[in-house]
Amino acid sequence: MGHCMFNVMIVFQDFVRFVGRLILSLHFFRLLPMQMTSQLYTMGVGSLILIVISGLFIGLVFAFQMYIVLNGFGSLAQLSQVVAFGLFRELSPVVTGLLIAGRIGSTVAAELGQMKQAEQIDSLLMWGINPYAYLMWPRLLSLVVVTPILVFIFDAVSIYAACFYAVIIKGMESQIFWTPLLFGNVFFQVDVLYGIYKAIFFGCFIGLMSLYQGAFVERGSSGIAKASTQAVVLSSVGVLMLDYILSQIFY
């Protein structure tokens, strides 16, 4: 038990040291358009289909369940508001966060771990290039930029999927779906942007955790496997914990 606690302390200390180094290297950071473009492309455009498909099916299943419940009360006019509330505030940032942790977190950790093991990071240092500024800041920045946009896309796709379920499959009037959304209790400045703020924190956290796992990779081929696994596990758990804390703070 004591040994385990000691290990956790060591890891936490390493993480804090890593974040400190990252922040101190900020003034070495130069925005290279080519580098940013390739990162934004792999992270943003690459995750687009994943996000669209997840949003589609989560919107459908959420509308399906809520339709049953609300039909029992005879208050189907509330359907769009219930669905929008659940999706915009919680489901869409959290699911996007988890998907991104799985798809991008593992990639980033494995990529950096491989570079570290092949001593490419050391050779960057030899050339006098700060690896934190050259390798890590572009990845972190593009992740922080990409996550909120993906959450916006998730929101739009899932609300359209819910509309599709209610209107096309169940034959509800489309007016009854869209009008309560516009004049009801779902507000853009509150509910939609609230999910977006969460997404920015999630992107930042996933980026930091994955970069840390990659940068502090252990020797040997199992080191990379361990780093990418740890990156996904810790950022997923972190997203869920952060979600609760941010909900408490914002609401």
Next chain:
Amino acid sequence: MLKKRWMDLGVGSFFILGLAVFFFLSAVTGESSGERSGAYQLKARFDDVSGLVNRSVVRISGVTVGQVNDIVIVPETYSAMVTLTIYDPRLRIPADSTIGVYTEGVLGSKYLSIMPGFSDTFLEKDDEILRTNSAVVLENLFSKLLLFIGDK
């Protein structure tokens, strides 16, 4: 080089898509009342507003024209002071209008309904609607009914 051009195209379209979705969502969902341009506030004093909450809707002839912003107690008279927002500045309400607390359906949520009066003077910003009807509390009705039956 070709690959780079495709990448630029992809990233550009991604950002434009994000922007489009931003405007779509802001068009589809409502705005909070403070942000609506030209919205103005009115006050009304009730004896009982049981069931009324912030964001409850305000209606005229069944059409939603505003919402409740604030409900506070007036310490001198123990009556409830409700602040409500009317969204459309062109919608002017006659000074002798009556406002009441009504229930949607039998057990639904409460809302405010304004019955316009016939006066030529109209309420201005922050004016008070003087004629009010309080909420009907089901338990009070029942107790009256039971007394009535008991008398027989």
